[in-house]
Amino acid sequence: MQWEGISEFVYVAENESFTLASKKMAISTAQVSRQISALEKRLNIKLFYRTTRKVSLTEEGRVFYQHCRSVLDGLDAAERAITNLQSKPQGKIKLTASVTYGEQHILPLVNDFMQLYSDIEVSAYLSNRKIDLVEDGYDLAIRLGKLSDSSMMAKKLGKRxxxxCASPVYLEKQGIPHSISELNKHSCLLGTLDYWHFTELNKEKSIRVSGRLRYNSGYSLTDAALKGLGIVQLPDYYVQQHLESGKLVSLLDNYRAPDEGIWAVYPQNRHLSPKIRLLVDYLADQLS
Known part of the structure; x- marks a missing residue:
């Protein structure tokens, strides 16, 4: 009896919505509402302020939430401890990553991982759109560059x-830029942004560039650079092999921006289960 309504209360508190809480718990909104009402009646306190637009915790609700969250975290820890006793990790992992990096680097490693652990199931969705992990029920996201969402926990897997760079043919015709201010004299191959990132005098700096070509595909931009159509700024996994072969030439190395992180990101209120921690550690070992 004393546990009834606790999970519903925590889900509503964290999602600020009875509807979202019901979807996450796979029960009806009416059932969530009944459990919350019964809990408030049993405790003889008001847990939520309710309006047509928003659900928010009362002062008493915030205090009660902290204790309930600790209790549920303890139950999760107990379940993980039991899972750790199993000889083989098992269960489902739902993850997301950006399209190109996911295709070329993450999913091949996930395939290797699954060869090692036959009782683990993986569902992956590749998208360049930033997905809400909590709302869409994801266990894990692989994200590149600077992280902006402070509500998430993150583990660094590697760096990029x-x-x-540009092709020798382009540089022979158009000359070599020796400073970032000279880029305005060159044809720059654009991605989704008009800005390129650099470091000048120990400060990070963004420079607006322009050109007659714009693609939202790193591989297509690489191909354009190889064919002498201009200068491009791209991560190493697109251009490294061409730099090593001499088909592309690295430029403005003294102005290169700091390396960016490759991150495993997961919701703050969830502790990594053994199977997810195992995958994260495997990716970190392979990508480091």
């Missing part, structure tokens, strides 16, 4: 380097 952004190179500015």
């Amino acid at each position: 380097t952004n190179y500015v």
